[in-house]
Amino acid sequence: MTNIVVFGKAHAGKSTLIGYILSLKNGISYSEKKLQSELGNDYDPSYYYAYQLDDSMKERNEKITKNIHIRNALLPNEQRVKLIDTPGREHLKREKEKGTFYGDIGIFCLEINDVASENFLANDKERSAVISALMLWSSFAHKRIIVALTKSDMCNYSEEIFKNAEVKIRDLCNKAALETIIVIPIAIIVEERTGHNIDKKSEKLCWYLGQSLIDVMDSEIQEATNDFRDRELLFCVDRQVSLPQSHVGKIWRIKIIQGKLSVGDTIILSPVLTADNKDFISVETKVKTIREDSHITEEKSEIPFVSAGSIVGLDLCDMYFDGRRIQKKDFNALYTTCGFNSNVKFITSNRFKFSISSEHSQKFVRGRQFTLIWFGRGQNFSVLDNCKSEDKMNSIITAILTVRKIALPIDSNGEYYFTSLLIRDENIKEDKKYYEAELISLLQEKLS
Secondary structure: OOOEEEEEEOOHHHHHHHHHHHHHHHHOOOOOOHHHHHHHOOOOHHHHHHHOOOOHHHHHHHHOOOOOOEEEEOOOOOEOOOOEEEEOOHHHHHHHHHHHHHEEEEEEEEEHHHOOOOOOOOHHHHHHHHHHHHHHHHHHOOEEEEEEOHHHHHHHHOOHHHHHHHHHHHHHHHOOOOOOEEEEEEEEEEEHHHEEEOOOOHHHOOOOOOOHHHHHHHHHHOOOOOOOOOOEEEEEEHHHHHHHHOOOEEEEEEEEOEEEEEEOOOOEEEEEEEEEOOEEEEEEEEEEEOOOOOOOOOOEEEEEEEEEEEEEEEEEEEEEOEEEEOOHHHEEEEEEEEEEEOOOOEEEEEEEEEEEEEEOOOOOOOOOOOEEEEEEEEEEEEEEEEEEEEOOOEEEEEEEEEOOEEEEEEOOOOEEEOOEEEEEEOOOOOOOEEEEEEEEEEEEOOOO
8 A cells, every 4th residue: 555645834735635535535534514513613614624634623723733644545546545644834843754754655735826926935944844844755765756736726726826836846846856746736625625636637727738636646656666575574663552442452553664564473572661661672472453444533444464665553462571471551662663573683772873975974073963763753863973984985973862772673694674864963954954874783782
């Protein structure tokens, strides 16, 4: 199943777009009557589709997405996908990073009148936020992007305004090293329950010669190949999810990075933290169920196995630490927790060494703080040492995580299965705040 992430500026129509797409084939989770009953005088008809995603009362009252929302969806062309909604506000960058990491296909939303205006990105902070979002997508090795210029009805579906906005967008995307850029004008008239250029071409935008958004998504799904299915299992734990209506209690939402996971498999979780927050341990456990219903509005759906790229809920049983049986309540999964096949060797440490291009190396001075984007989640670290590589093209950085540890599997030759790292620089105010790096090794190693 392909993951389609929708990201961009706040109030650009991201939640409305996903809510509308869900309504085409998947029905509506919250009827207007139910929304009016729950929200009373605070109900805003123009947020009807957004309410389908922003389903916490805090989000609905403030009319702003604060969390990542993931929904299973059937597109009009019968493609099954996961749609991922992300916050637009810059102070919610951790949620933005995690949501962007989840995506195989990216839809970047900007309001067309905003882009076409003379004041677009005139503010340095706003410019940095937009460029950083595009850089983040590009740095996760995604070089293709769909840009949806929303609210085209607000400019009377003007071809001239679209062309003006398109030039600016392509320039920004090129600066972010994005190679394939598809720009589409769209509109959703919430009161009429209609969309333009979404599931089919719109007569209002008859001058637009490209495909509808759904058709472009279909083409991108065909392009989104995954080369990691035949490798050893590696998955990252996103968060704990409580599904009281399913009678399973706590499950874990995970993303499969590589390999395949099946019901009945015995796996290792590491590092996890004991319930008293004293020790980092590794837990051996068995996969009880794999679930697609990681959200309260979705029907229960259990599947026998999943492969690389999948985002699912995981229910576990038969948990052991050092041969002693434990319960779910005895440990907590961390943002750095990973899962492996039980026969795989792995290393756990809070110190690591990586290489980075020499053009950025002068920023990595001893004692300086950075953030390691670990499978979409930020983990702070300090630089311990910086030295040139033998070829002088890269610098070798030794670093230590401030709080947590990380774990990674190794093969029979002692090579790591996963070596691509992403570093966020909090110390500068330039547009480009993300650096790609290559893991060399974990230090003070503990071989499990």
